[in-house]
Amino acid sequence: NAGVMQNPRHLVRRRGQEARLRCSPMKGHSHVYWYRQLPEEGLKFMVYLQKENIIDESGMPKERFSAEFPKEGPSILRIQQVVRGDSAAYFCASSPGRSPETQYFGPGTRLLVL
């Protein structure tokens, strides 16, 4: 059973470009969480999704950031018009259910904005 997959592992963008980060949850998992980790900091919750639904996006910046988890395919975290402050590691986690189940983390996407 493959773990949580994230791609790309590393992404370089220039200011103003768009970044698309993909997350494929573990097989059988329908809950996906996105986190951002800034250098020397812990993970910050961004958004919690189930298939086709955003359950909790209270940690997501109001502008430029969006997330989706379509019926088919991976979950996508999209950052429009990136700025240098968006440089961070973005982690996706999946779980089989809503209760505080174990979250299985992907290896992360390291975004660098030049």
Place this chain on the structure above:
Amino acid sequence: AQSVTQLGSHVSVSEGALVLLRCNYSSSVPPYLFWYVQYPNQGLQLLLKYTSAATLVKGINGFEAEFKKSETSFHLTKPSAHMSDAAEYFCAVSENGNQFYFGTGTSLTVIP
């Protein structure tokens, strides 16, 4: 409001010595508590979790943690450190399973 405080951003222990990583939390309801380990350039791996069962929780790789409600603590311990334990450790709290709040992490160095 939920939050997690990890005292000591860097901890060094000798190989074979006791490992103690501290975590204090704040929560308005009985929380669920977790310890994760992160190796360089990798995602987080669950070490153990407390979900209102036994207050002493045993995890993988010989780690354990004790939930102390009176102290609002969930410190992580291991009796004897191994070189392979060198990593970043994160404590996390969740009240509802939606949001997980992570501490800022403790970097563990094991000295041979």
